[in-house]
Amino acid sequence: MTATDRPLFAVPPGTVYLDSAAQGPRLHAVLAAGHAALDASIAPWRLGSAQWREAIERVRTLAAGCLDGDAEGVALVPSAAFGLAIAASNIPLSRGDVVAVLDGQFPSNLLCWQQRCAETGAHLHGIERGGDGWTGAVLEALDRTPAIRVLTLPHAYWHDGALLDLDAISARCQQGDVSLVLDLSQSLGALPVDLARWKPDFVVSVGHKWMLGPTGLAYLWAAPHWRAHGVSIEQHWTARAVDDWRFPVDAATPWRHGARRFDAGGITDPLRLSMAEAALGQLHDWGLASLPERLGGRTRALDAALRDAGLEACVADGHAPHFTGVRVPAERMDAVGTALDAAGIVCTRRHGLLRVAPHLHVDEADMTHVAETIAAAMRG
Numbered sequence: 001m002t003a004t005d006r007p008l009f010a011v012p013p014g015t016v017y018l019d020s021a022a023q024g025p026r027l028h029a030v031l032a033a034g035h036a037a038l039d040a041s042i043a044p045w046r047l048g049s050a051q052w053r054e055a056i057e058r059v060r061t062l063a064a065g066c067l068d069g070d071a072e073g074v075a076l077v078p079s080a081a082f083g084l085a086i087a088a089s090n091i092p093l094s095r096g097d098v099v100a101v102l103d104g105q106f107p108s109n110l111l112c113w114q115q116r117c118a119e120t121g122a123h124l125h126g127i128e129r130g131g132d133g134w135t136g137a138v139l140e141a142l143d144r145t146p147a148i149r150v151l152t153l154p155h156a157y158w159h160d161g162a163l164l165d166l167d168a169i170s171a172r173c174q175q176g177d178v179s180l181v182l183d184l185s186q187s188l189g190a191l192p193v194d195l196a197r198w199k200p201d202f203v204v205s206v207g208h209k210w211m212l213g214p215t216g217l218a219y220l221w222a223a224p225h226w227r228a229h230g231v232s233i234e235q236h237w238t239a240r241a242v243d244d245w246r247f248p249v250d251a252a253t254p255w256r257h258g259a260r261r262f263d264a265g266g267i268t269d270p271l272r273l274s275m276a277e278a279a280l281g282q283l284h285d286w287g288l289a290s291l292p293e294r295l296g297g298r299t300r301a302l303d304a305a306l307r308d309a310g311l312e313a314c315v316a317d318g319h320a321p322h323f324t325g326v327r328v329p330a331e332r333m334d335a336v337g338t339a340l341d342a343a344g345i346v347c348t349r350r351h352g353l354l355r356v357a358p359h360l361h362v363d364e365a366d367m368t369h370v371a372e373t374i375a376a377a378m379r380g
C-alpha cells in the first residue's frame, strides 16, 4: 500500500471523492492561496500591473513544466473550448478536407470543428471505437481516409479513461499531411507528455481537473509555426507588446512574443492565478513522473477487488492509470447509486458507467472499500 497524501487535501471527512475527472480535489494550499487573493482584493491599488504580469509568467512557466518545459509555447486561456477554437480557426481547411474526432468526444473538442467545417465545406468524421479500443480504429481511419487533414484527440477518453497510443497515432500523422490537435484535459498532470515526439499543432488542457487548479484557467500550447503566425479568436490587450497603455489608431500594436499572442482576456485574475500557481507547485513537488504509478496504484486496487468479487467484465479495458469506468447493468444502476451515496462515495454516473477518478487523497484501502460497495449493490 502506498502512502496517502490525504492531509494535503481539503476533501470533507466522510467523503470518498472519486471525481477528479470532473474537478480535481481541492488542495489546502490552493484553498489558502485563493483566500489570500480574496483578502488582498480589498486593496487593488496595492497590486500593480508588474505583479500580475509576473504572476502570469510564473503560472506559464509552471504549466510549461507539465508540457515540454518551454514557456514560450504556452498561452493562458479561460477554457479548453477557447483554446480549441483557436486551433480550429488557424489550421487551414478547405472543401473536401476531413477533420476526424472520436465518436462521443467531449463537446469542447467537437463543436468548434462542426462550426469550422460548416464554414469551410470540410467534412467532420466521427471515428467509432474498435473492438480492441481506440488506437486501432484511429489508425484504420487514417489509412482509409486520405483526406483527413486534422485529427483532434484526447490521450484518455473522458467517459472511462480508455487510453490512446499517441506515439503510434502521431507517427502516422507525420507520415501524411495531418495536423494533430490534442485535448489533454483528462490527462495533463497525470500522464507523461512527449510533444517533441508527437509534434502536435496545438495542445489544450483545462486547469481544474488533473492540474488541481481553479476553473476558468486553461492552458494552450502552440507549435513554433503558430507562435509566429497564429491569430487569436479575440483581440485582447493582454496579448500585445505595450508598456505605456498607448494603442495607436492607425498602426496595429505588435503581439507579445511566443504563444503569449494567444493570452486571453480575463486571465489577469489574481484569484485564479494564485490558486493555479499553488496547484502547479504541488504537482511539481510530487514530481509529475511519479504520478502515473502512484495514481495507477489506486485504480489497480479497484480493478483487483472487482475481479475478486467476480466483476472483471465490468472494468473498462486498457484504461489509463488515473481513471477508469465500471460498467453497471441498467437495472442495477439505481441500487448502486444509492449504495454509493450512503457510503459517501462521489463519482460520475453516466451512460451505464461509473467513472472512477481518484487522486492522492485516497488510498488502496479506500478503493477496495469502493469495489466492495459496488459489488454488494450489483449482487442486490
Ligand SMILES: Cc1ncc(COP(=O)(O)O)c(C=O)c1O
Residues within 6 Å of the ligand: 022, 078, 079, 080, 081, 082, 106, 108, 109, 154, 158, 183, 185, 186, 206, 218
Ligand atoms: C476531455 C475534456 N475536454 C475539455 C473539458 C472541459 O472543457 P471546457 O474548459 O471547454 O469546459 C472536459 C471536462 O469538463 C473534458 O473532459
